[in-house]
Amino acid sequence: MREYLTVFLVAAAVTYLLGVVAREIAVRTGAIAAVRDRDVHAVPIPYFGGLAMLGGLVAAYLAARQLPFLSLSNEQVFQDARTVLFGGALICAVGVLDDLFELDAITKLAGQVLASVILVSFGVQLYFLQLPGGEQFTLDIAQAALASVVIVVATVNAVNFIDGLDGLAAGVVGIGAVAFFLFSYQLADANGETLAITAALLTAALGGACAGFLPHNFFPARLFMGDSGSMLIGLVLAGSALTLTGQFTPTDITQGAGGAEASLLPALLPVMLPITILIVPFADLVLAVVRRTRAGRSPFAPDKEHLHHRLLEIGHSHRRAVLIMWMWAGLIAFGGVLASLYASPITSTILAVWVVGTVALTFFLPRVQRHGMAG
Numbered sequence: 001m002r003e004y005l006t007v008f009l010v011a012a013a014v015t016y017l018l019g020v021v022a023r024e025i026a027v028r029t030g031a032i033a034a035v036r037d038r039d040v041h042a043v044p045i046p047y048f049g050g051l052a053m054l055g056g057l058v059a060a061y062l063a064a065r066q067l068p069f070l071s072l073s074n075e076q077v078f079q080d081a082r083t084v085l086f087g088g089a090l091i092c093a094v095g096v097l098d099d100l101f102e103l104d105a106i107t108k109l110a111g112q113v114l115a116s117v118i119l120v121s122f123g124v125q126l127y128f129l130q131l132p133g134g135e136q137f138t139l140d141i142a143q144a145a146l147a148s149v150v151i152v153v154a155t156v157n158a159v160n161f162i163d164g165l166d167g168l169a170a171g172v173v174g175i176g177a178v179a180f181f182l183f184s185y186q187l188a189d190a191n192g193e194t195l196a197i198t199a200a201l202l203t204a205a206l207g208g209a210c211a212g213f214l215p216h217n218f219f220p221a222r223l224f225m226g227d228s229g230s231m232l233i234g235l236v237l238a239g240s241a242l243t244l245t246g247q248f249t250p251t252d253i254t255q256g257a258g259g260a261e262a263s264l265l266p267a268l269l270p271v272m273l274p275i276t277i278l279i280v281p282f283a284d285l286v287l288a289v290v291r292r293t294r295a296g297r298s299p300f301a302p303d304k305e306h307l308h309h310r311l312l313e314i315g316h317s318h319r320r321a322v323l324i325m326w327m328w329a330g331l332i333a334f335g336g337v338l339a340s341l342y343a344s345p346i347t348s349t350i351l352a353v354w355v356v357g358t359v360a361l362t363f364f365l366p367r368v369q370r371h372g373m374a375g
Contacts, residue, residue, distance in 0.1 A: 001195075003067045004181070004204040004282070008062040015056030021046040023223045033224050045221055047099040050228025052216075054092050054211040055083060057236065058321040060205035073196030080198040083122040084239035088232045091115040091156070095228030109153070112231065116152040119239055120145045127245040159234035160227060161284050167218035170225065171215050173233045173327040174210030177203040179333035180240060186341050187244070198243040206236050219318045279332045311333040312341045323331030329357045 026046035028034065028055045031043045064070045083285055094111030097103055105231075119125065125148035139147060163169035210233065216223040225233075276358035311321035335351050 001185075003064070003069050004185070004200060006067060007060045007064050007070075007204040008208035008211070009202065011056040011060035011205045012212035014059040015052050015209045015212030016215060018052035018055040019049065019157055019223055022046075022052040023216070024221075029100065031096075031226070033226070035293075045224050046122075047224050047226035048096065048228060049213055049217060049223045049225035050092050050095050050230070050232045051224075053213055053225065053229050054232055055091060056209040056212055057088065057205050057232075060109075060208060061085060061201075064201055064205075071197050072193060077196055077198045077201065078253070081201055081242045083119055083124050083147045084198075084236055084243070087115040087118045087124075087233050087239065090118065092228045092232040095226055098124050099228055108227070108231075112153045112156050113149060114237075115235060116149040117145075119152060119235075119242065120148050124239055124243075126151065126242055129363050135316075140166075146236065147357050151242065152235055155238035156231045156234035158238070160230040161288060162325070163225065163230040165318060165322050165325075166221035167214055167221070168216055168325055169230050170210045171212050171234070171322065171326045173237055174207050174214070175326060175329045176237060176333045177207035177210065177240075179330075179337050180237070181207060182334075183337045183341070184240075184244060186337075190341075199240045201244070202236055202240040206240065207231060209233070214294055219322065259268040267348050314363075324358070327354075327361065331355065331358055334363060 023046045026048040031047040033036055033047055035044060052169050061078075067076065091111060093105070094108060094115075098108055119167065125144050126139060127144060159173055162172060181200055181203040183205065184197060185195060186199070187193075189196050211231070213223075213225065217225065261323075311324060312318065316324065331351070331354050335354065338347050
């Protein structure tokens with residue numbers, strides 16, 4: 001655990017330091033987010049935060065290779081991590097071009113698919129599905145490749161969709177990465193496997209990169225991650241999930257803490273983990289596609305009707321809207337992990353209190369404030 005904490009801190013420190021460099025590069029190259037009708041920022045903000053995050057991830061990977069325990073792990077651990085980081089670098093490059101020249105949606109989608117195919121080509125993919133009742137469905141080559149590409153592309157776009165408020169995407173993905181780290185670490189420990197696994201390494205680094213970026217990005221932001229960052233962290237999160245089925249057997253995956261069967265664990269299998277952790281942005285993505293299609297517009301046409309925009313409309317401040325979205329993300333991500341690995345009355349009580357508190361802050365706090373101001 002201490003070495004993973006080191007990985008987290010290295011990623012956070014390097015990302016934070018490179019944020020200053022990335023901002024300067026963005027200013028010099030003209031990669032600036034102009035103020036548009038659908039945006040909530042009032043002044044132009046530089047892009048390229050994704051470059052700083054990529055630097056943090058690479059630094060964390062290089063540091064892990066020098067740590068006493070992780071450096072002695074199976075080479076497959078670092079091979080899969082390299083594959084995910086290579087795919088991340090490619091999709092980050094696509095994002096940089098978009099931040100500079102505003103690529104069309106089809107070109108960006110092609111870049112996302114290409115990065116996903118690279119992951120699959122080097123073995124970072126879904127290998128099986130765990131079905132209810134303990135049955136396993138092993139995928140053939142074509143099914144595995146298609147399912148893996150869909151998972152990665154969907155996760156990338158879900159993160160991109162919520163990158164609309166300062167600190168929102170970095171916070172949500174950072175929370176998801178930490179929850180996923182705990183899940184994968186506990187999964188390895190419960191099955192008596194080595195604790196040096198790709199999923200834990202990547203999510204520790206991803207959580208650190210998001211934490212290091214937040215000081216630059218939390219309201220009022222001085223630096224945006226841009227598509228270079230949102231697509232990068234979405235791919236790394238999805239890639240982390242896919243590595244689990246390449247390093248654990250179906251029997252291992254279905255075991256809960258202490259080796260006992262956990263009835264809720266199938267909902268958190270690798271195919272579901274990105275969806276579970278990012279259920280809020282995925283819901284936002286689906287609603288946006290339906291909303292735009294019904295209005296006769298392209299599903300990729302931007303608007304100002306995302307969930308975070310609605311929080312602003314009902315009376316939340318910018319910062320509070322972000323914090324509430326973080327609370328929902330934490331509830332779903334950590335709630336899913338806790339319920340699957342540590343099911344107990346205490347866990348149920350904690351989650352129930354968390355739900356009530358989050359709902360109250362989301363829907364009732366603005367009303368209380370309005371009544372107070374009216375009085």
